[in-house]
Amino acid sequence: MIKTTTSQIAEILNTKLIGSGDTLIENISTDTRQAVENGLFFALKGEKFDAHDYVEKAIEQGCVALVVERELNVSVPQIVAADTRLALGELAKWLKAKLNPKTVAMTGSSGKTTVKEMVAKILQKLTACDDEVLYTFGNLNNELGVPLTLLRLTEKHKFAVVELGANHIGEIAYTTAIAQPDACLVNNVAAAHLEGFGSLAGVAQAKGEIYRGLKAGGTAIVNLAHYYPQWQQDIGNHDMQSFCYTGEDKDSYADFWAEDVELLLNGSRFTLHSPQGEIAINLPYLGEHNISNALAAASLAMAVGADLATIKAGLEQRSAVKGRLYPIEINQHLLLIDDSYNANVDSMKSAVSVLKNYPAFRIFAVGDMAELGKESAACHQEVADFVAQAGLDLVVSFGKESAVISQNEAYHFTDKAAMAEFLTQLILQKKAENQPLVLLAKGSRSQKMDELIAMLCQAF
Numbered sequence: 001m002i003k004t005t006t007s008q009i010a011e012i013l014n015t016k017l018i019g020s021g022d023t024l025i026e027n028i029s030t031d032t033r034q035a036v037e038n039g040l041f042f043a044l045k046g047e048k049f050d051a052h053d054y055v056e057k058a059i060e061q062g063c064v065a066l067v068v069e070r071e072l073n074v075s076v077p078q079i080v081a082a083d084t085r086l087a088l089g090e091l092a093k094w095l096k097a098k099l100n101p102k103t104v105a106m107t108g109s110s111g112k113t114t115v116k117e118m119v120a121k122i123l124q125k126l127t128a129c130d131d132e133v134l135y136t137f138g139n140l141n142n143e144l145g146v147p148l149t150l151l152r153l154t155e156k157h158k159f160a161v162v163e164l165g166a167n168h169i170g171e172i173a174y175t176t177a178i179a180q181p182d183a184c185l186v187n188n189v190a191a192a193h194l195e196g197f198g199s200l201a202g203v204a205q206a207k208g209e210i211y212r213g214l215k216a217g218g219t220a221i222v223n224l225a226h227y228y229p230q231w232q233q234d235i236g237n238h239d240m241q242s243f244c245y246t247g248e249d250k251d252s253y254a255d256f257w258a259e260d261v262e263l264l265l266n267g268s269r270f271t272l273h274s275p276q277g278e279i280a281i282n283l284p285y286l287g288e289h290n291i292s293n294a295l296a297a298a299s300l301a302m303a304v305g306a307d308l309a310t311i312k313a314g315l316e317q318r319s320a321v322k323g324r325l326y327p328i329e330i331n332q333h334l335l336l337i338d339d340s341y342n343a344n345v346d347s348m349k350s351a352v353s354v355l356k357n358y359p360a361f362r363i364f365a366v367g368d369m370a371e372l373g374k375e376s377a378a379c380h381q382e383v384a385d386f387v388a389q390a391g392l393d394l395v396v397s398f399g400k401e402s403a404v405i406s407q408n409e410a411y412h413f414t415d416k417a418a419m420a421e422f423l424t425q426l427i428l429q430k431k432a433e434n435q436p437l438v439l440l441a442k443g444s445r446s447q448k449m450d451e452l453i454a455m456l457c458q459a460f
């Protein structure tokens, strides 16, 4: 946030200020569990709490003014807004438009955080100092997270990279209107969060909203392998650039594609083709899907001014993201891959494709996929069929619905400690046989498959 007075903020929000008009605000807060200096506290109503009950605490924690939905009996200035959630978005939109850094936004069913990290790394190579690039912290990608991300903007930022998530129709339209991107992307469309959208077409519609929010003169990036013609209307007259792993899809040719792909045990090598020419890339991320993510990142970065050499430098710098195909080498016999961050049908398949290629005893430790609504059983079956085709050496499952994936009662667990104990014995046995072993753990966030990884790390 830049230094702003309470009277300026009331004017921006077009609403009433109660109390002194020139209190200086330097930070934004929505949570009394964190202290701030010279903070403006937005009292939000959530599922569990109404933050109007916590304003005294907020003042103790360093807030010098409030945004509230009703006037309260407090000592500090109050800005009264009809809806504090919308007011937060409104202020973020104002700040973004005022400072106007080049902004890149991405949505999609998977790979958003990965692409975001890749783009941020590339753009940092264009700036004198890394902190001139603002990017979404972790996974703060919803209707509160996006404004809170953008409200961190200050004059020093040259670029902003924002991840946009969607749980319902209209959410991306809302967050894109706040972010006003110069380049944006739908990375892919898959059976994730189906509960909120009903069908794949519903997911595509919700994600396509990002293109409608492009700034004038901005660039729409599309993945040819996940392109929905209905988006043409959303994209309108904006410039469009496409990428595709294989170079073409359904008779269309991509602007960015990969050639001479070599999948390695610790990443991949490929030639990146772009409208500015080609360059060899050593990508320190596992799996084919990350080559696609790298093409997405390259397309977005070039749209806001990165050249090929900068793109190469950024992509080759690994920012290992915990929980996302994160390799943990225990010893020369044992590699654990922690992909426990989340799961949907496509990302399950990507993970299995990565695991399949290892010249070792390959164990897939799979947990349930959540939030799939009435499609859930069919989605688990689809993963089960894919896993069966892959011919892994062992599949163990945890939870409930993933039992169809291991296809064997003896290999299905509802207790993680028992699962870890079973795997520990097996790992010891393979070690005695001098056979290298790779175990990949994956499931929805709620399944916490990282706990299994932690137990195995402890055991070895």
Ligand code: ATP
Pocket (backbone or CB within 6 Å): 108, 109, 110, 111, 112, 113, 114, 115, 139, 141, 165, 187, 188, 289, 290, 292, 293, 323, 324, 325, 339, 341, 342, 346, 347, 348, 350, 351
């Ligand atoms: P979330 O919706 O939880 O924010 P996300 O879209 O940010 O997820 P990432 O965190 O980048 O996605 O990746 C999550 C998982 O999805 C990864 O661990 C990986 O297995 C898988 N994944 C990443 N990119 C792709 C892709 N392009 N295609 C299929 N699966 C992918």
Ligand code: UDP
Pocket (backbone or CB within 6 Å): 030, 031, 032, 033, 043, 044, 045, 046, 047, 048, 049, 050, 051, 054
């Ligand atoms: N909140 C707070 N202090 C608390 C508990 C909640 O400031 O001790 C805020 C919280 O940050 C959010 C709002 O109250 O802005 C509504 O909380 P919610 O129901 O969303 O709960 P949360 O998931 O944040 O715990």
Ligand code: MG
Pocket (backbone or CB within 6 Å): 112, 113, 114, 138, 139, 141, 163
């Ligand atoms: Mg994410």
